[in-house]
Amino acid sequence: MMIDLKQLFEIVGESIDIDCCLSLSEVKLGMTNPFTEPVHLSGKITNRAGIVTLNYTASAAAHHVCDRCLAPINTPVVFGFEHILVKQVNDDSNDDFIVVPNLVLDLDELASSDIILELPSKVLCKEDCKGLCPTCGVNLNEQSCNCTQKRIDPRLEILSKLLEN
Numbered sequence: 782m783m784i785d786l787k788q789l790f791e792i793v794g795e796s797i798d799i800d801c802c803l804s805l806s807e808v809k810l811g812m813t814n815p816f817t818e819p820v821h822l823s824g825k826i827t828n829r830a831g832i833v834t835l836n837y838t839a840s841a842a843a844h845h846v847c848d849r850c851l852a853p854i855n856t857p858v859v860f861g862f863e864h865i866l867v868k869q870v871n872d873d874s875n876d877d878f879i880v881v882p883n884l885v886l887d888l889d890e891l892a893s894s895d896i897i898l899e900l901p902s903k904v905l906c907k908e909d910c911k912g913l914c915p916t917c918g919v920n921l922n923e924q925s926c927n928c929t930q931k932r933i934d935p936r937l938e939i940l941s942k943l944l945e946n
């Protein structure tokens with residue numbers, strides 16, 4: 782969504798409501814696409830005393846897979862963002878300002894990068910997820926396997942040989 786901000790920058794007290802959907806189905810997180818359904822954006826851009834501020838929330842149903850056991854995790858996410866929009870910056874030391882050179886804001890581009898930065902790089906189904914057995918692949922949260930018993934610590938192996946004799 783492209784938002785024309787020319788009038789907003791000129792008139793103090795003016796505001797523009799945001800209520801739209803953004804498709805992020807192309808975004809990948811590891812092996813999954815977390816946003817198969819559109820992300821809903823709602824908020825406001827206001828000119829308060831000459832300072833133009835964008836305030837919005839992004840809400841969506843996010844689909845992840847557990848980093849250890851690959852179980853699907855579906856959680857609703859809500860992120861809130863605030864940016865100050867400026868026509869130009871005098872020194873580019875402040876990253877909080879979003880420069881809108883021709884006074885047309887590409888909200889989709891801005892929201893996409895905002896949301897992607899908020900996404901966790903790794904998601905676990907639970908804090909103490911036991912993961913999958915690297916040998917037989919069973920989900921160790923649901924069942925145990927005998928693989929670990931066969932993998933004996935080499936130091937213990939010597940001990941067990943001694944005990945056999």
Ligand SMILES: [Zn+2]
Pocket residue numbers: 847848849850851852905906907910911912
């Ligand atoms: Zn897990």
Ligand SMILES: [Zn+2]
Pocket residue numbers: 914915916917918919926927928929
């Ligand atoms: Zn196993």
